[in-house]
Amino acid sequence: MTRPFRFFVRGLARRAFPALGSAAAVLLTVWTTMSATWSAEPIEVESVLLTPIQEVEVPAQEAGTLKRLAVAEGAMVKAGDLLAQIDDTDAQLEKTRAEIELDNARRNASNDIKVRVAVKAAEVAAAELQRGLESQKRYPKSVSETEIDRLRLTSDHAKLQVEQAKYDFETAQLALRVQQNQVQQAARQLERRRITAPVSGRVVQLFRQQGEWIEPGQAIARILRLDRLKAIGALDAASLDGDPTGRPVTLKLESPPGGQAESQGRVTFVHSEVNAVNGQVDFWAEIENPALQLRPGLRASLTILAKPAAND
Structure with a gap:
């Protein structure tokens, strides 16, 4: 630090701490010259x-009855160890239902029968229209215009049925993804009822007892x-x-x-x-x-x- 700058710092300290005067100036000068x-x-x-x-108060994430305390005060725990379990009966049932619906969605997503049937029907309708047109061309009065219109409508309808079947098949794929997400959410709800240690350390205090009703955010244990x-x-x-x-x-x-x-x-x-x-x-x-x-x-x-x- 140059001498002029040192005097500037000392003067700044005197103005900042007028009650302490030169003592504050010396202290600030010492610190800034390090x-x-x-x-x-x-x-x-x-x-x-x-x-x-690090000191952590571990809260509950879901409401429910405290079904079990897995540790006692004074216990050493590792990050991820179970501290307590909130009753998860309803969450288990919800997960089971979501898994059954996932199985059904998986079956629907893999079922392309309607698409194949629609494609075959469209091929038949197109062939009938083609035969009608060829017959009319060869024998002008053998097939009426009304019949040709009907065959053309049937063919167009069959093509639209193919598009609809493909749309339904793609929708089933999306429904499968939605249901997979539902299963993940149900599993997450189960996990949120497991109160685990966020850090390794010693449980120095338990705030709740087994059988008590717990609200989200209420502390269950304190870990050092x-x-x-x-x-x-x-x-x-x-x-x-x-x-x-x-x-x-x-x-x-x-x-x-x-x-x-x-x-x-x-x-x-x-x-x-x-x-x-x-x-x-x-x-x-x-x-x-x-x-x-x-x-x-x-x-x-x-x-x-x-x-x-x-x-x-």
Whole structure:
């Protein structure tokens, strides 16, 4: 940052925070002069708070009686596991009906008998008309004009019957697609009565009991994701020599008796604003917790590791 620009930033801070005066100017100047280079030294954070990285209240999607609870509080679940089942008797019957209608639609869609019959009838009518015309040409008074008109009408009608049969056949194809969609919708209605875990984690609370009536949107269970946690803390802005986002971290948790558990992670967010009162910047890091030894609500110390030296 050039010297004139540094003075401009400091003056801007004084105008923005007149009550704090030069202190705000210094803090803002420090923050804006951070380069893209990481600090050469590790940054020690005495206390960070562990919080869930993901917390989900799982709702019901359909109304009905809660037929079964498939989990208990404290159970570990994987994404997609069944949590609860809403009564699906009517939905099962609807799916069965849709499948029967699909079988019927499939039979109709594959049945081209009417088309073949209409084509044959049109061929016969056309042949009769042709014979009548040839006979009239050979023996002028053998076939009357009225009979020729009747034969022509019959032939034209037969051709239209072919078109109608083809139209009906194509309509049956579309009806099959509609019925296939009906079966899919019926299956979807069944699935919506299965309340499943959207994420892997621990069921920490159940809001409903078996046998209760459930409305759409009502929460059934609360799940905490525990295999990865968020460590929230604050950094002194003056101690930063750049944006630490993306830097690896080591979290240390005191564990009795006299032990210490370590977990690894990475800085994922650093707030863009400096607290003008204490000169600190809020940040958080995502911490791996595959063994689930860390729990939300605990406090621990954290070290933001230094950037490896670049090769010249």
